Amino acid sequence: MLGHGTFAKVYHARNLQTGKSVAIKVVGKEKVIRVGMMEQIKREISVMKMVKHPNIVELHEVMARKSKIYFAMELVRGGELFSKIAKGRLKEDLARVYFQQLVSVIDFCHSRGVYHRDLKPENLLLDEDGCLKVTDFGLSAFSEHLKQDGLLHTTCGTSAYVAPEVIGKKGYDGAKADLWSCGVILYVLLAGFLPFQDDNMVAMYRKIYRGDFKCPPWFSPEARRLITKLLDPNPNTRITTSKVMDSSWFKKSIPKTIRTKEDLEFEAFNGEKSSKPETLNAFHIISLSEGFDLSPLFEEKKREEKEELRFATTRPASSVISRLEEVAKSMNFSVKKSESSVRLQGQECGRKGKLAIAADIFALTPSFLVVEVKKDHGDTLEYNQFCSKELRPALKDIVWTSPADNSTVA
Numbered sequence: 001m002l003g004h005g006t007f008a009k010v011y012h013a014r015n016l017q018t019g020k021s022v023a024i025k026v027v028g029k030e031k032v033i034r035v036g037m038m039e040q041i042k043r044e045i046s047v048m049k050m051v052k053h054p055n056i057v058e059l060h061e062v063m064a065r066k067s068k069i070y071f072a073m074e075l076v077r078g079g080e081l082f083s084k085i086a087k088g089r090l091k092e093d094l095a096r097v098y099f100q101q102l103v104s105v106i107d108f109c110h111s112r113g114v115y116h117r118d119l120k121p122e123n124l125l126l127d128e129d130g131c132l133k134v135t136d137f138g139l140s141a142f143s144e145h146l147k148q149d150g151l152l153h154t155t156c157g158t159s160a161y162v163a164p165e166v167i168g169k170k171g172y173d174g175a176k177a178d179l180w181s182c183g184v185i186l187y188v189l190l191a192g193f194l195p196f197q198d199d200n201m202v203a204m205y206r207k208i209y210r211g212d213f214k215c216p217p218w219f220s221p222e223a224r225r226l227i228t229k230l231l232d233p234n235p236n237t238r239i240t241t242s243k244v245m246d247s248s249w250f251k252k253s254i255p256k257t258i259r260t261k262e263d264l265e266f267e268a269f270n271g272e273k274s275s276k277p278e279t280l281n282a283f284h285i286i287s288l289s290e291g292f293d294l295s296p297l298f299e300e301k302k303r304e305e306k307e308e309l310r311f312a313t314t315r316p317a318s319s320v321i322s323r324l325e326e327v328a329k330s331m332n333f334s335v336k337k338s339e340s341s342v343r344l345q346g347q348e349c350g351r352k353g354k355l356a357i358a359a360d361i362f363a364l365t366p367s368f369l370v371v372e373v374k375k376d377h378g379d380t381l382e383y384n385q386f387c388s389k390e391l392r393p394a395l396k397d398i399v400w401t402s403p404a405d406n407s408t409v410a
Contacts, residue, residue: 007031012075022060025071029064041069044136047114053352055105057125057135076133078126081189085121089192092220096252098124099186101132103250106178107241108352111381115174119181120161121188159201160184160194164209164233176235179244183230190223191216195231209233222249308374309387312400317361319398320371324359327394331386333357343376352379355386368400 002010002023013024032038048059058074081098084090090098102124109116116123116134123136163180165172187195195213198204207213211233215224226249229239244250313320321342328335328344336343340362346355355378362370373391375383 007035007037013072015072021075023073023075025073027069027071029067029069032069045071051109051112051114053105053108055101055132055134056108057133074133076125076127076135078128078130080122081124081126081132082121084126085188085192090189092190092223093252095186095189096249097130098132098189099182100250102134102182102185103241103244104349105132105134106175106182107245108379110175110178110241116178116181117166117174118161119178119185121185124185159204160196162208163235164211165235167205167208173235175241176238179230179238179241180235182244183227186223186230187213187215187227190219190227195227220249222247226250308372309391310370310372311395312364313369313371313398314367314400315369315398317369320359320361320369323394323398327390331390346378350379350382352377352382354378355382357383357386357391 002012004010008025008027011024011026013022014020015022027041032041045059045062048056052058057076059071060074061072063070063072102119106116106119118136119134123134125133125135127133161181161184163172163177166177184195196204196207198207211231213231215227219227226239226244226247230244232238239247317339321337321339324342324344325335325337327333331346333344333346340360342359344357344359348354356376357373358376359371359373362372364370373387
């Protein structure tokens with residue numbers, strides 16, 4: 001057993017087929033039904049299936065029997081961020097690294113219409129590399145839970161981290177409420193204690209309502225400014241996620257020694273797999289046909305969420321590569337290429353890290369090529385936007401169009 005709460009126990013388990021270690025969260029059905037929490041459990045499953053992000057604990061599988069529900073989840077071995085703070089406040093650079101990851105997750109969730117509503121250091125885990133992993137989406141809400149006034153109305157969260165408008169029960173913006181909690185977390189990381197404290201709950205709520213807190217003298221002026229904007233008791237004037245990410249304190253660089261996985265993969269690409277475009281055989285051609293694509297039987301991905309696009313061209317491979325290089329240059333993407341493949345990588349970190357795109361060129365005949373472009377890394381929404389706004393328009397005139405059918409890029 002790794003830990004336990006009121007309704008669940010978490011165990012270290014191992015997949016007997018792969019040998020992979022996982023965490024199994026075991027929830028007692030009877031207890032959950034008795035206190036009316038079955039909807040909360042279902043919501044947690046729905047949310048965790050929807051929000052896949054490097055800084056969110058991954059849900060592998062959900063199983064159930066008559067008396068128990070089992071969540072097979074990613075095993076995060078570094079423990080809670082809370083236990084790190086319990087030993088004392090963090091240095092500003094380290095606090096920033098954790099906060100950058102937290103805000104990137106929150107921005108990602110909000111872009112998917114998901115609001116966590118219970119952000120606190122106990123729900124932030126660390127892996128062996130010290131990377132942040134957000135967990136416990138049991139109290140989260142979807143944008144469809146909004147009432148007619150466009151606000152959420154369920155009071156939830158942990159007292160010391162909850163936004164004043166949530167306590168006020170007048171309806172609140174889930175994104176603004178999550179940002180308040182982020183402000184409390186940042187304060188705790190830098191101070192080692194809570195901004196709003198009082199033995200009397202009513203007195204503590206009064207402080208929260210007024211935004212009545214003081215920053216310790218060791219906070220830098222930039223950190224002080226950001227926290228004051230996050231802990232603004234008026235949600236209408238509280239700082240937004242994009243403004244947080246644009247603040248000078250947030251943008252201070254991560255140490256250069258920290259290399260992302262996608263950076264290392266991009267640098268490792270040298271195009272050695274094939275010097276000339278691979279020739280497609282009949283089976284390859286059949287598999288490219290949408291009629292033979294069996295993936296819809298196994299996946300629930302909408303057409304517009306497809307992570308690859310294909311097109312045919314009568315231009316030589318060098319022309320395709322040149323065109324892709326032009327797109328990369330206009331978007332300030334890095335490029336790696338061979339005679340039959342191109343890798344593009346963005347400089348800016350998006351919602352799921354840097355956007356990386358792979359383009360592979362196959363020969364149908366010596367003068368007729370098929371190009372497959374797919375997302376190699378990053379966020380699907382950002383990839384789809386890149387394809388529709390930049391890639392498709394740039395490739396339009398080199399795409400072969402059937403005389404009988406004017407459809408171009410698949």
